[in-house]
Amino acid sequence: MPEIVALLRDDILGQGREGDSLAPYFQAFDQIGAESNNALLVGVDETRAAGMQVVATYQLICMSGLSMQAARRAEIENVRVHSDLRGQGVGALMFADAERRARDAGCIMLQLTTNKAREDAQRFYARLGFSADHIGYKKLLG
């Protein structure tokens, strides 16, 4: 868990919004495990020093729905690659894994949102064949 949270912090948008206590993260980890359609994945590089081996993470949430002829879709959240390893194909490996898992779960679509400030991410998703024809809306519940 400390290694995953370090990845979340090691991010231009994430650096200011993560907490110091690990307790809420462990609690959410248990909740993720309790949601039958929610998976937290990590990429591990066993050649790195102990305590620094988690180099990538994402979440895959499969959602059944009625539209598009009752299509099941997979939402991808919280994609992070260690800053030491960006631009080296780790993201593409992770998305190949996501596609395989989504297909195996009966999903016909992958979807995600990315902040407009993440220009590198936009190029990456276009390269992977994602279309950018939607606007992503967020509302914090005060």
Place this chain on the structure above:
Amino acid sequence: MPEIVALLRDDILGQGREGDSLAPYFQAFDQIGAESNNALLVGVDETRAAGMQVVATYQLICMSGLSMQAARRAEIENVRVHSDLRGQGVGALMFADAERRARDAGCIMLQLTTNKAREDAQRFYARLGFSADHIGYKKLLG
């Protein structure tokens, strides 16, 4: 189910992409029910004729996650209001319901995507206090 599918068809983008057989929709309905964090909601107007009383629908999927201090977020999908009733506050009632349900489920954020072609929807979400600072990416798995 026929009434919900009629709502999905009664849509500028949905009209060409829904099927005639209800069997896949009933199957997805069972799957939605089996996903502990996925809810299909309908708005019913009991003053209308039998068989035409479902006038609105949306889905709310609550997802636990690690980022943003282990925030739980709620995804909204498949929002539709009957064409007879658009512009009369039904959408706002539905989103007030979604916010209440999301809060009750421990979510601190609502999120959704909308196609860039849906200009009325964009005005609606801005009015409800959603921020449009994300791009929504989709990829069909062939």
